[in-house]
Each structure stands twice: as C-alpha cells, then as structure tokens.
Amino acid sequence: MAPTSEPPYLRITSLSKHFGAFRALDQVSFSMQRGEFVCLLGPSGCGKTTLLRCIAGLAFQSAGSIVQDGRDISRLPPSGRDFGIVFQSYALFPNMSGAQNIAFGMQNQRPQPTGIDARVTELMELVGLDGHGDKFPAQLSGGQQQRVALARALATSPGLLLLDEPLSALDAKVRVRLRGEIRALQRRLGLTTIMVTHDQEEAQAMADRIVVMHEGRVEQLGAPGEIYAQPASAFVADFIGVMNFMDAVVEGPASLRCAGVVLPCDTSGHRIGSAVLCGFRPEDATLQIADAASPGLAATLSAVEPLGPFVRLHCAVPALGPAPVRVDIRRNVLDGQALEPGQAMALQISAAALRLFAQAGG
Numbered sequence: 001m002a003p004t005s006e007p008p009y010l011r012i013t014s015l016s017k018h019f020g021a022f023r024a025l026d027q028v029s030f031s032m033q034r035g036e037f038v039c040l041l042g043p044s045g046c047g048k049t050t051l052l053r054c055i056a057g058l059a060f061q062s063a064g065s066i067v068q069d070g071r072d073i074s075r076l077p078p079s080g081r082d083f084g085i086v087f088q089s090y091a092l093f094p095n096m097s098g099a100q101n102i103a104f105g106m107q108n109q110r111p112q113p114t115g116i117d118a119r120v121t122e123l124m125e126l127v128g129l130d131g132h133g134d135k136f137p138a139q140l141s142g143g144q145q146q147r148v149a150l151a152r153a154l155a156t157s158p159g160l161l162l163l164d165e166p167l168s169a170l171d172a173k174v175r176v177r178l179r180g181e182i183r184a185l186q187r188r189l190g191l192t193t194i195m196v197t198h199d200q201e202e203a204q205a206m207a208d209r210i211v212v213m214h215e216g217r218v219e220q221l222g223a224p225g226e227i228y229a230q231p232a233s234a235f236v237a238d239f240i241g242v243m244n245f246m247d248a249v250v251e252g253p254a255s256l257r258c259a260g261v262v263l264p265c266d267t268s269g270h271r272i273g274s275a276v277l278c279g280f281r282p283e284d285a286t287l288q289i290a291d292a293a294s295p296g297l298a299a300t301l302s303a304v305e306p307l308g309p310f311v312r313l314h315c316a317v318p319a320l321g322p323a324p325v326r327v328d329i330r331r332n333v334l335d336g337q338a339l340e341p342g343q344a345m346a347l348q349i350s351a352a353a354l355r356l357f358a359q360a361g362g
Contacts, residue, residue, distance in 0.1 A: 007070070009034035009192050010055075010160065015064035017050055017216075024050040025061065026216040032209070034069075035190040037183065039203035042213035043239070048196045051213070052162055055194065057081050069159060083160040084153030088168055090145050092137040098148045099124065099133035105155050123151040126185070143174045150182070154189075161186070163195035167202065179206055200240050204228070212236050234277050234357040241281065246320045247359075248278040256356070259321040261297065264351040270358075277357045282328040284353035287313050287345050289337065296346035299325070304339050313339070317347055 008031035017025040025047045032038050040048040053059040055066060057078040065074045073081050084105075092101050102120045106113055113119070124130050127147040137145055146166055153161060166182070167175045183206045186193050197203050203210050204224040212219045212227060212235075220232040231237035234245065248256040250267045256278060257263075263278075270276055287301075288294065297319045305312040313327045325347065 006033060008032060008067075009036075009069055010194075011065075011067045012051075012055070013065045013067075015051065015054060015061050015066070017047075017054060017059065018062045023216050025054070028064070028213075028216070028218055030211055030218060030221050032192065032194075034192055037186055037193045037195070037206060037208045039207035039210045040194060040196045040213060041198070041200060041203040041210050041239075042219075043198060046213040047216040048198075048213050049164060050216075052164055052194065052196050055160075056083055056085055056162055082158055083162050084156060084158035085162040086146070086149045086153045086164065086166045088165040090137075090149040090166075090169075092145060092148060092152075094137050097134050097136055098129060098140065098144075101137070101148055102133075102151045102155055105152060109156065119155065120151075123155060126154070127151045128181070142170050143178055146170065146178060150185075154191075159192065161191050161193040163193065165196050165198070168197075168199075175202070182206070204240070212239065214239075231355065231357075234279065234360075237279055237355060237357065242326060243279045243281060243355075244285075244323070244325050245277055245279045246323055248276050248356075250274050250276060250356075254351075256354075259319060261319040263349070263354065265354045265356065266351065267356060270356055275359045277359055279355045279357065280349055280353045282312060282326040283310075285325075285327045285347060285349045287315060287327040287329065287347050289339075290344040290346040294346035296348040299345040299347045301339060301341055301343040301345050303341055311339075313345075315345055315347065 011031040013029050015025055015028040016023065028051060040051060042048050050059065054061045057076055065072060068082065099120050102123055103116050106116050106119065124133050127150055129144060129147050132140065132144060167178055170178065179202055195206065207224060209221060209223055210227055211221050214235050220227055220236045227236060228240050231240060237243040246258050248258045250270045250272050251257050251262055252272060253267060254264060255262050256265050256267055287299065297317050299315040299317045301313060301315050302324060303314040305314065310328050310330045313329060315325050317325045
C-alpha cells in the first residue's frame with residue numbers, strides 16, 4: 001500500500017500475554033492502515049494465534065492496549081468489537097446448510113437486519129458458491145467449506161477480518177487457488193485483514209506487510225520483498241526462504257574471514273574482530289564444474305535436488321567451514337550438463353550477496 005498520513009486503523013501497543021511464568025506475547029507493538037492486509041508469520045508456538053485471539057477479545061492480554069478505528073477495545077468482549085473471523089477448522093454448524101451458516105451471525109444481531117436472504121445470496125455469489133446454499137458442510141469440499149466460513153465472516157460487514165490459518169487444512173493446489181481468491185476479494189472490498197500463517201510462501205504471496213514473530217516477540221515488520229532481501233536477524237533470514245550460514249570474524253571495514261578464506265563484504269555496523277554469522281541466499285551464488293582456469297572457491301558436489309524450474313546443488317566448501325552450501329541454478333542454465341555427486345566445482349559469491357548477523361548470545 002502507498003504511504004498515508006491517515007491515523008492507523010488498528011494500533012497494537014506493548015501487548016503482553018502471560019500464562020503463569022510463560023510469556024506467550026512479549027511487548028508486541030505494530031499498527032496497520034485501513035484496507036491493509038497483514039500476515040502474522042512464524043513457527044508454531046511463536047504467539048501469532050494468541051495475538052489474534054487478543055485482538056478478537058477471545059483472550060485478554062496481561063498488559064498493553066488495542067485501539068481500532070480510534071476506539072480502545074482492549075477490555076471489550078468479542079460482541080463489543082467490530083470483526084469477522086475465520087477459524088482454522090472453519091467451525092461450521094454441521095446441522096445447518098451453507099446458507100444457514102452464513103445467515104447465522106446476521107440473525108443474532110440486535111436489531112436484526114432486513115434482507116438477510118438477499119445478503120446471503122449476494123455473499124454466496126461473492127465467494128463463488130452460488131447454487132450450493134442448500135448443501136450441508138459434510139456435502140461440501142474443504143475449499144467450499146472455507147468459502148462458507150469466509151462468507152459468514154463477511155456477513156455482518158465487519159471493519160476487520162481475522163483469518164486463523166484458513167488454508168492449512170487444504171491440499172497444495174487448492175491452497176494456491178484460494179489464497180489468490182481471498183487476496184482478490186480483500187482488495188475488492190478494501191477490508192482491513194489480519195491473517196495468521198506459518199507458511200512463508202503464503203505470507204509473501206498475500207500480504208502488504210508481514211509481522212514475523214518469534215518467541216512471543218516481533219522479530220521484523222515490513223513488506224515481503226523487504227523482509228526477504230534485508231532480513232533483520234538470522235532467524236528471519238532462515239525462516240523466510242533459504243539461507244546458507246557460516247561462522248566468520250570481521251577482519252576490516254570491507255572484509256571478513258571464514259574458516260580458510262577472506263571474503264570482501266561490507267562489515268559496517270560490526271566491530272573489527274567480532275564474531276558474526278554470515279549468510280547468502282542459494283540463488284545469489286554461482287556453482288560450475290571446475291577446470292584449471294575456474295575462478296572461485298573449491299567445492300565438491302554432494303547432491304543434486306531437482307525442484308521444478310530450478311535445481312538445488314548441495315556441496316561441501318572447506319574454505320567456508322563444515323556446513324554444506326546450497327546453490328540454486330535454473331534448469332535452462334545447465335544446458336544438459338551432467339552433474340554427479342563427487343564432481344569438483346567452483347563456487348563464486350558476490351560481496352553484495354553477503355548478509356551479516358550477530359552471533360547468538362553475542
């Protein structure tokens with residue numbers, strides 16, 4: 001989304017949640033604009049679902065505040081908040097048809113709105129389920145059940161849509177199709193949306209911005225491209241995509257030493273002599289069959305892993321230390337070259353590709 005001077009639609013400030021001595025959320029703060037799509041991304045147990053439940057009022061934070069559209073909702077029950085939610089399990093009523101599930105929330109509003117049947121028909125068409133309103137959940141596919149749950153969440157025209165891993169129960173192809181449909185629908189409606197996911201590809205494909213969470217804290221907040229290209233920590237670099245890591249020591253303002261080689265690298269922000277973790281993406285290096293004139297670091301090919309349009313080469317590079325190195329090469333670049341484990345290779349990494357991170361505990 002383009003930068004705006006409007007006040008945030010949703011502001012989370014210093015939110016913490018304790019379960020005894022365990023901190024599920026630790027001083028979480030971020031804000032989002034009206035119409036923005038934000039993904040809460042992280043591994044299981046990082047606090048993302050707890051944060052979503054606090055926003056919905058399904059759990060109360062131990063400290064901190066939540067302000068939605070200028071109104072402090074920190075201590076309001078779910079019924080006093082303006083949101084629709086889609087749960088991971090969809091939570092459809094099995095004894096109600098799809099249309100009845102969608103109408104349920106509107107029928108329980110006070111005062112009850114008029115034109116409920118027309119609204120249900122409109123929503124069924126909106127999510128691509130027209131003609132399926134009389135079917136019960138057991139008669140619908142997983143993707144269709146997800147659409148019913150989404151339509152039900154939208155029925156009351158909420159200001160905020162909350163999605164708790166809504167695609168996790170679906171197979172891969174259906175997930176890819178539905179994530180595109182959800183994103184297109186969100187843009188069409190201009191609906192402020194927060195989605196919880198542990199799937200970094202899903203977050204990168206759908207979000208305007210991603211909140212990467214780790215051990216109850218916000219590790220990094222930014223646009224998908226920014227987080228991938230400029231990870232703020234080794235955890236983010238490893239969780240978003242794939243990263244090769246190696247131990248190194250800062251030699252000077254433009255160099256660092258790995259196990260047996262000095263590499264050119266911008267080391268600004270790191271003290272000379274300090275131990276760092278150095279990383280680079282598999283697609284940011286080149287690996288070729290070695291001959292006498294080959295520039296680069298000596299490497300030995302360990303394994304070849306076909307991955308659709310590209311091939312991931314796993315190799316040992318003694319000069320960089322004991323950790324195996326992964327390099328991604330597009331199939332068309334190989335041009336029929338035979339690659340076999342044990343081959344001598346030459347690895348090249350540009351200085352611009354290297355990212356430095358503080359060592360754990362350093």
